[in-house]
Amino acid sequence: MSTTTNTGTRGGLSRRGFLQTSAVASGGLAIGANLAGLSVEAIAAGTIHTPNAWVHIADDNTITLISARSEMGQGVYTSMPMLIAEELNVDVRTVQVVIAPPNTKLYGNALLGGPQLTGGSTSVRDGWEKLRVAGAQVREMLLSAAAAKWNVDAKSLKAENGNVTGPGGKKASYGQLAAEASKLPVPEKVALKEPGDFRIVGKRTRRLDTPAKTNGTAEFGIDVKLPGMVYASLEQCPVIGGTVKGFDGAKAKAMPGVIDVVQIPDGVAVVADTYWHAKKAREALAVQWDEGSGATLNEKTMLEGIRAGAPSDKVLPLKANGDAEAAIKDAKKVVRAEYVMPLLSHSPMEPMNFTAWVHDGKVDLIGPTQWQDGAQGTVAKALGVDPQTISVRTTFLGGGFGRRIDVDFIVQAAQISKAVGKPVKLIWTREDDMTHDFYRPQSLHQMAAALGDDGKPTAMTFRMVSQSITGRVFGLPLEVQDPLMTEAAIAPYEIAATRHEVVKHDAGLRVGYWRSVSHALNAFANESFIDECAAAAGKDPYAYRMALLEKQPRFANVLRLAADKAGWSTAAPAGRARGIALMEGYDTYMAQIAEVSMQNGAPVVHKVTVVADLGRMVNPDTVEAQIQSAIVFGLSAALYGEITLDKGRVQQTNFDRYRVVRMNESPTIDITLVQSNEKPGGIGEPATALIGPAVANAVFAATGKRVRGMPFTAENIASA
Amino acid sequence: MSTRFSVNGRTVDAKAEADTPLLWVIRDEIGLTGTKFGCGAALCGACTVHVDGQPVRSCQTPLSAVAGRKVSTIESLSRNNTHPLQKAWIAHDVPQCGYCQSGQLMSAAALLAKNKNPSDADIDAAMSGNICRCGTYARIKAAIKTAAAEMRGARSQA
Numbered sequence: 001m002s003t004t005t006n007t008g009t010r011g012g013l014s015r016r017g018f019l020q021t022s023a024v025a026s027g028g029l030a031i032g033a034n035l036a037g038l039s040v041e042a043i044a045a046g047t048i049h050t051p052n053a054w055v056h057i058a059d060d061n062t063i064t065l066i067s068a069r070s071e072m073g074q075g076v077y078t079s080m081p082m083l084i085a086e087e088l089n090v091d092v093r094t095v096q097v098v099i100a101p102p103n104t105k106l107y108g109n110a111l112l113g114g115p116q117l118t119g120g121s122t123s124v125r126d127g128w129e130k131l132r133v134a135g136a137q138v139r140e141m142l143l144s145a146a147a148a149k150w151n152v153d154a155k156s157l158k159a160e161n162g163n164v165t166g167p168g169g170k171k172a173s174y175g176q177l178a179a180e181a182s183k184l185p186v187p188e189k190v191a192l193k194e195p196g197d198f199r200i201v202g203k204r205t206r207r208l209d210t211p212a213k214t215n216g217t218a219e220f221g222i223d224v225k226l227p228g229m230v231y232a233s234l235e236q237c238p239v240i241g242g243t244v245k246g247f248d249g250a251k252a253k254a255m256p257g258v259i260d261v262v263q264i265p266d267g268v269a270v271v272a273d274t275y276w277h278a279k280k281a282r283e284a285l286a287v288q289w290d291e292g293s294g295a296t297l298n299e300k301t302m303l304e305g306i307r308a309g310a311p312s313d314k315v316l317p318l319k320a321n322g323d324a325e326a327a328i329k330d331a332k333k334v335v336r337a338e339y340v341m342p343l344l345s346h347s348p349m350e351p352m353n354f355t356a357w358v359h360d361g362k363v364d365l366i367g368p369t370q371w372q373d374g375a376q377g378t379v380a381k382a383l384g385v386d387p388q389t390i391s392v393r394t395t396f397l398g399g400g401f402g403r404r405i406d407v408d409f410i411v412q413a414a415q416i417s418k419a420v421g422k423p424v425k426l427i428w429t430r431e432d433d434m435t436h437d438f439y440r441p442q443s444l445h446q447m448a449a450a451l452g453d454d455g456k457p458t459a460m461t462f463r464m465v466s467q468s469i470t471g472r473v474f475g476l477p478l479e480v481q482d483p484l485m486t487e488a489a490i491a492p493y494e495i496a497a498t499r500h501e502v503v504k505h506d507a508g509l510r511v512g513y514w515r516s517v518s519h520a521l522n523a524f525a526n527e528s529f530i531d532e533c534a535a536a537a538g539k540d541p542y543a544y545r546m547a548l549l550e551k552q553p554r555f556a557n558v559l560r561l562a563a564d565k566a567g568w569s570t571a572a573p574a575g576r577a578r579g580i581a582l583m584e585g586y587d588t589y590m591a592q593i594a595e596v597s598m599q600n601g602a603p604v605v606h607k608v609t610v611v612a613d614l615g616r617m618v619n620p621d622t623v624e625a626q627i628q629s630a631i632v633f634g635l636s637a638a639l640y641g642e643i644t645l646d647k648g649r650v651q652q653t654n655f656d657r658y659r660v661v662r663m664n665e666s667p668t669i670d671i672t673l674v675q676s677n678e679k680p681g682g683i684g685e686p687a688t689a690l691i692g693p694a695v696a697n698a699v700f701a702a703t704g705k706r707v708r709g710m711p712f713t714a715e716n717i718a719s720a
Numbered sequence: 721m722s723t724r725f726s727v728n729g730r731t732v733d734a735k736a737e738a739d740t741p742l743l744w745v746i747r748d749e750i751g752l753t754g755t756k757f758g759c760g761a762a763l764c765g766a767c768t769v770h771v772d773g774q775p776v777r778s779c780q781t782p783l784s785a786v787a788g789r790k791v792s793t794i795e796s797l798s799r800n801n802t803h804p805l806q807k808a809w810i811a812h813d814v815p816q817c818g819y820c821q822s823g824q825l826m827s828a829a830a831l832l833a834k835n836k837n838p839s840d841a842d843i844d845a846a847m848s849g850n851i852c853r854c855g856t857y858a859r860i861k862a863a864i865k866t867a868a869a870e871m872r873g874a875r876s877q878a
Contacts, residue, residue, distance in 0.1 A: 073816030213818030223753040398819030503765015584764035632855025664844040
């Protein structure tokens with residue numbers, strides 16, 4: 001239980017501590033170091049030197065960053081090389097990027113407690129120190145090698161633009177020095193540049209991966225090709241968790257190109273010479289399923305269960321100050337509200353796929369994943385092999401959003417390859433992807449506040465009921481608070497008496513981390529509720545918030561700037577209304593103001609004004625891109641997103657029934673970035689969580705209707 | 721039995737069955753993997769290619785429909801990123817994950833082939849069949865305008 005009110009550190013510290021605990025508890029997480037972290041090809045070639053785990057320098061002066069994080073659009077294949085290049089004093093465009101193999105010792109994510117996992121908007125925060133240190137170490141080793149070679153004092157030398165230069169016109173390229181440098185001890189202490197001396201970090205820098213993404217040459221998982229590779233299409237039970245009772249594959253096996261029909265734990269796979277042959281033949285399968293307990297699920301009864309509670313529910317106190325209940329009970333003016341969030345799918349543009357080859361006592365895995373050692377460890381367990389026999393090569397990810405933290409499709413590919421003895425590329429259909437996701441869980445927030453004579457809240461209670469994803473993924477015990485349920489749960493507003501609690505309730509459907517995770521759930525409740533309090537007090541929602549932020553300068557600053565930029569003090573254009581949302585997440589402070597009009601009973605979002613203070617930035621252009629991205633992603637959920645179930649079957653199968661924002665629905669986004677010397681905050685996710693409440697509050701301003709659940713359809717608004 | 725057509729100016733004889741979607745012929749048989757599979761139902765635009773200059777969703781175009789016709793894929797814009805749209809995509813740093821961008825570029829190329837000065841509404845109309853889950857829409861729109869301006873300039877100089 002935490003009583004910390006400094007929201008800037010709450011998430012990071014507790015998450016780290018708990019994941020370390022859970023890793024030990026579950027036993028399956030910490031795979032340990034099992035590869036040297038070196039490219040086998042590079043060592044064999046004998047021309048590449050590796051002063052430390054992050055940097056290769058070749059004899060021909062090519063510098064390579066070993067990226068410990070997957071590139072899924074968030075720009076780490078540029079921001080991470082920038083951190084290295086800054087201390088190495090080279091043009092970032094001369095740095096190549098290769099993806100690291102699984103090796104948690106070298107490449108684990110400290111902010112997440114150790115797994116080699118890309119998520120939680122952690123890449124830059126985790127890399128900020130260690131990549132600059134790594135670059136500086138290499139620079140010092142190159143200088144020492146040159147000093148030894150020329151028998152001069154290293155202090156008389158300079159490392160610049162890929163060359164070490166010294167007195168009397170001495171000059172050697174990094175590549176010429178790399179072999180000697182790699183034999184030197186890695187310096188324990190290195191001097192990092194003062195931020196005022198940065199030449200790369202903090203400057204708008206074009207992404208290194210863009211050219212490959214504009215001419216079709218970027219390699220995604222679906223593009224992988226191995227010699228002798230065959231293709232698989234997998235029929236899974238329409239009810240998630242169901243198992244194969246029996247099947248008749250004779251008809252499928254007789255179809256063109258089909259090589260085999262094999263059963264694996266998750267279903268029946270058709271393997272063929274082309275993807276289309278496999279997919280066509282799959283339609284000819286006859287499978288009998290044991291649908292299991294999931295066959296009774298629908299989202300309405302799941303929500304009823306969330307509301308009613310269950311004996312297995314676990315109530316976990318988060319924070320308490322004073323006696324909030326008593327204050328609310330005795331108050332003259334009380335505001336109460338409930339907020340409900342639906343199930344959501346991730347639906348990245350690249351459907352789940354992976355290539356696996358089980359051969360000669362080894363397993364090769366190639367494809368898009370957010371969790372390298374998770375893929376390795378889970379496949380090892382599923383196949384009953386030593387993790388060290390499993391290699392993982394990560395391609396570009398055609399979107400992640402949390403879906404590719406799960407490794408179900410990787411295990412399936414490996415099992416199919418083992419069954420047929422060939423390299424196999426498993427490709428899911430869009431329908432497979434949407435109906436076999438790990439969904440964002442539903443949530444219920446029950447909130448109450450007492451308002452004083454001046455309208456300010458004097459007490460507040462916050463109760464959130466949802467499902468723990470971390471329990472499933474990391475084996476977090478039920479009785480331990482899940483920090484990925486409590487993000488942004490404690491709002492920054494000054495309220496004398498408060499009580500926050502979280503209830504873990506298993507609604508029966510498998511759930512997964514979805515961009516911004518519980519920030520999106522908690523910020524919707526908190527920012528809608530403070531707006532409701534302002535309305536009940538008869539106050540302007542901006543002024544009301546500001547009056548409660550006197551002790552929160554970073555929050556107050558972004559909110560004030562956003563109000564200025566959005567023209568809050570002036571009336572919105574005719575027919576339009578504005579709504580505010582404010583949050584800290586991933587050490588990033590952000591305010592959004594949405595400007596909407598109503599058409600046919602539903603909101604059209606015209607403009608979003610965003611102010612973000614995320615401390616020091618590595619690549620401001622990527623920061624802006626991530627804010628734009630997260631707003632469009634969050635807006636899809638706010639306007640349209642809802643997964644429903646009928647007898648355990650997901651009813652949305654493609655983008656017709658699971659609508660997402662398209663260009664003509666995409667708002668103008670006006671971004672202001674606060675210049676700050678604070679430590680870097682994460683930016684891949686937080687903006688996702690704010691667009692929903694900002695739009696809901698704007699809908700209230702436009703219509704007087706308070707929509708307390710997503711999506712904001714005409715129907716849901718009319719019945720609000 | 722094969723189907724003869726041209727891909728990026730090269731004549732090919734595809735062996736796949738006539739009802740095979742063009743997408744999988746291009747990707748798996750011809751080996752051009754820039755064109756992407758997104759939905760299989762003409763809902764997302766990731767598989768957009770040109771057939772005789774018109775943008776089509778290759779996931780819903782049977783191989784038989786392109787017999788004797790000219791198919792152009794992302795690889796035809798240019799391999800070295802010299803097409804005005806590719807240059808503009810790089811200048812605006814449009815792609816994030818990048819998966820949808822081949823389809824976005826082919827839809828944009830079809831638009832600019834007939835309209836070198838598109839309005840916002842023209843761009844919305846031409847591009848709203850292409851989904852981007854990374855939300856790169858604003859940069860796509862800006863890049864199309866940049867490319868259109870270059871193409872207009874090139875034409876007026878010619």
